[in-house]
Amino acid sequence: ESAMIEAPTGSGKSLAALIPALVQARQGKRVVIATYTNVLAEQYWRKDLPTALELFEWTDERPQPRTAFLVGRSRYACRQRMREHGSVPVVKRFAERATMGLDSEFYATARGGRERAAWQDIAVPPACQGRECPDYRRCFFFEARSAARAAQLVITNHSVFVSDLLVRNATEGDVDLLGDYDYAILDEAHDFPSAAASAMNFDLSAATIEAVAGVVESAMRAHEMSAEAIAHFVSKARRALQQAKERAAASLARFGDAARPGILKVAPESLLTDDKVGRNYVSDLEPHLHEVVDEVERGFGAVRDALAEAQSVEQEDGGGEDEAIVSLVQYLDDFIGSCRLLAAPDEVSLTAVTFGRDRVQPLMLSRRVVDIGARLARLMETGPPCTMMSATMTVDGSFEFLSSETGLKPQYEELLPPAFDTKSAAALFVPPPDRIPDPTATRDMDTAQVYYSAVADVVGEVLAAVGGRSLVLFHSRREMEEVYRRVADSTELPTLIQRSSGARSVGDRFREDVPSSLFAVRSFWTGFDAPGATLSCVIIVRIPFEVPVEPEQLVRHAWYRSRGLDPFREYTLPLAKMMVRQGSGRLLRNDSDRGVICLLDPRVHTRGYGEEVLANLPPMRRFESIEEAVAQVGIVASADSLQGG
Numbered sequence: 001e002s003a004m005i006e007a008p009t010g011s012g013k014s015l016a017a018l019i020p021a022l023v024q025a026r027q028g029k030r031v032v033i034a035t036y037t038n039v040l041a042e043q044y045w046r047k048d049l050p051t052a053l054e055l056f057e058w059t060d061e062r063p064q065p066r067t068a069f070l071v072g073r074s075r076y077a078c079r080q081r082m083r084e085h086g087s088v089p090v091v092k093r094f095a096e097r098a099t100m101g102l103d104s105e106f107y108a109t110a111r112g113g114r115e116r117a118a119w120q121d122i123a124v125p126p127a128c129q130g131r132e133c134p135d136y137r138r139c140f141f142f143e144a145r146s147a148a149r150a151a152q153l154v155i156t157n158h159s160v161f162v163s164d165l166l167v168r169n170a171t172e173g174d175v176d177l178l179g180d181y182d183y184a185i186l187d188e189a190h191d192f193p194s195a196a197a198s199a200m201n202f203d204l205s206a207a208t209i210e211a212v213a214g215v216v217e218s219a220m221r222a223h224e225m226s227a228e229a230i231a232h233f234v235s236k237a238r239r240a241l242q243q244a245k246e247r248a249a250a251s252l253a254r255f256g257d258a259a260r261p262g263i264l265k266v267a268p269e270s271l272l273t274d275d276k277v278g279r280n281y282v283s284d285l286e287p288h289l290h291e292v293v294d295e296v297e298r299g300f301g302a303v304r305d306a307l308a309e310a311q312s313v314e315q316e317d318g319g320g321e322d323e324a325i326v327s328l329v330q331y332l333d334d335f336i337g338s339c340r341l342l343a344a345p346d347e348v349s350l351t352a353v354t355f356g357r358d359r360v361q362p363l364m365l366s367r368r369v370v371d372i373g374a375r376l377a378r379l380m381e382t383g384p385p386c387t388m389m390s391a392t393m394t395v396d397g398s399f400e401f402l403s404s405e406t407g408l409k410p411q412y413e414e415l416l417p418p419a420f421d422t423k424s425a426a427a428l429f430v431p432p433p434d435r436i437p438d439p440t441a442t443r444d445m446d447t448a449q450v451y452y453s454a455v456a457d458v459v460g461e462v463l464a465a466v467g468g469r470s471l472v473l474f475h476s477r478r479e480m481e482e483v484y485r486r487v488a489d490s491t492e493l494p495t496l497i498q499r500s501s502g503a504r505s506v507g508d509r510f511r512e513d514v515p516s517s518l519f520a521v522r523s524f525w526t527g528f529d530a531p532g533a534t535l536s537c538v539i540i541v542r543i544p545f546e547v548p549v550e551p552e553q554l555v556r557h558a559w560y561r562s563r564g565l566d567p568f569r570e571y572t573l574p575l576a577k578m579m580v581r582q583g584s585g586r587l588l589r590n591d592s593d594r595g596v597i598c599l600l601d602p603r604v605h606t607r608g609y610g611e612e613v614l615a616n617l618p619p620m621r622r623f624e625s626i627e628e629a630v631a632q633v634g635i636v637a638s639a640d641s642l643q644g645g
């Protein structure tokens with residue numbers, strides 16, 4: 001049966017997945033365990049799986065099942081490319097140490113940003129000669145892939161799991177990545193919809209054209225497709241590629257001159273009658289879209305056809321299948337197919353024109369799938385049963401929201417109680433309603449400044465009462481920067497801010513520097529782990545409601561309205577409640593942790609949904625005074641108490 005299980009941090013989810021998976025594997029079944037990131041998947045593979053394996057007694061009659069680890073191809077190093085760059089010191093060091101050929105092993109070897117950047121030169125390309133490569137038998141990626149197909153237990157990530165579903169669907173089951181399996185377990189299931197969206201969405205820009213052309217060029221170069229019989233077709237493909245690149249880039253540039261952000265295509269088209277979608281519909285730009293898609297289809301189609309001709313000539317000559325060419329043809333087919341969907345989107349999805357911030361970054365044509373849950377439901381409906389689990393899956397005590405977002409209709413549900421005694425380990429601070437203005441009433445410059453100053457005052461008071469040690473979570477970067485500037489100017493305590501890059505290093509500094517406080521946005525709401533006194537307080541500045549301004553959000557809201565549903569009640573509010581649960585879940589990471597959760601948004605007092613949001617927090621006493629909240633949990637802000645964490 002399919003299941004959804006919410007199990008709090010510290011309850012041992014990984015072993016709870018691995019032990020029954022190994023029991024099944026021992027009985028000859030195949031099980032796939034997928035988690036959100038590569039880091040988490042590696043943790044399963046390197047730490048949790050060996051622990052689980054030790055719990056069993058393996059004998060000749062009951063041998064240990066074959067297990068394997070697989071992530072996406074671009075996360076493995078290509079031995080051919082490593083040889084090409086063999087004189088680069090970091091590549092040389094990596095070649096001596098790599099066991100699985102993963103980017104994580106490379107980054108552990110690299111010293112500094114410049115060495116890290118060298119990964120791009122050696123990563124497995126999207127198309128290569130495969131079995132004809134002299135290194136095929138030692139290839140990190142192909143070895144991992146064939147081990148995964150032969151294993152009874154496979155550890156992977158959500159992205160590979162979704163790609164497997166998509167490729168099975170596209171080829172009607174002829175091709176797959178993971179082989180047939182009997183059971184799937186998805187950990188960190190709350191992130192599964194976003195992993196699925198990344199796999200289904202597509203962006204076309206001048207950079208995409210360059211990248212695709214680069215892959216084809218270097219594949220043709222690297223694999224010396226110049227056997228005499230096919231040389232004519234290969235040079236034809238080269239000429240076609242040059243032309244395709246130039247013409248597609250020129251049509252995109254023409255589009256860029258005329259373009260403005262908006263919605264270009266929607267499926268179903270009836271959503272264009274929605275006021276907000278209609279207002280953002282840039283119908284006059286449609287001819288440009290068709291021109292770009294036609295150019296790509298014609299240009300890159302000619303490259304593909306020339307390569308396919310080369311392949312058939314080679315086969316006629318008794319040369320068999322040239323994998324380098326076959327994989328390039330497949331790669332180009334996929335690319336052309338994605339571009340076609342921009343001009344003719346399938347339901348429920350859209351094509352939007354977007355630009356980078358302030359139009360500094362160039363034009364992009366973006367395909368966005370809106371109803372991810374429905375699509376996943378179709379992809380998984382005939383598949384084997386699946387268990388989804390995570391520390392945060394329910395909203396208002398129900399799995400309904402995540403079920404609609406992931407498409408999984410579980411026959412079995414279980415919601416385990418908190419692993420820690422939150423009533424004694426944590427307290428909730430909600431400032432009185434007059435301390436901070438309503439954030440929705442701060443749209444003009446002056447009221448916004450008043451709002452930022454009021455938030456900064458309260459955050460400053462909290463940091464003083466707790467002695468720093470706080471994670472301050474924001475929903476917008478602008479708000480974070482405004483509040484950070486004010487707080488950093490007025491406190492002696494160390495403060496850190498998450499910049500657009502370097503999230504990992506700022507997280508490490510926050511963990512190491514106990515009295516510091518970290519001001520952060522999105523990625524720190526989930527999955528950030530800082531056990532101990534270094535994180536004694538989580539401040540959620542405002543309820544993180546998604547404001548529908550982006551094309552994808554406008555269409556999603558219209559899609560709800562078109563079915564007679566209220567998008568705020570059905571999507572925006574449950575999503576915000578889930579994020580508040582995830583953000584507050586950063587506080588207690590082990591049974592000796594103590595601390596305060598602060599929810600500063602005055603709407604918890606003034607709006608009908610305020611109490612509903614609070615009800616999604618773990619059970620704990622609520623205070624309107626930060627000093628009382630701090631006293632309740634017994635955390636002391638004196639300098640002495642901070643020594644050594």
Ligand code: SF4
Pocket residue numbers: 077078079080081124125128129130131133134135136139140141142
């Ligand atoms: S098989 Fe492909 S990825 Fe593997 S080493 Fe050869 S060229 Fe690189």
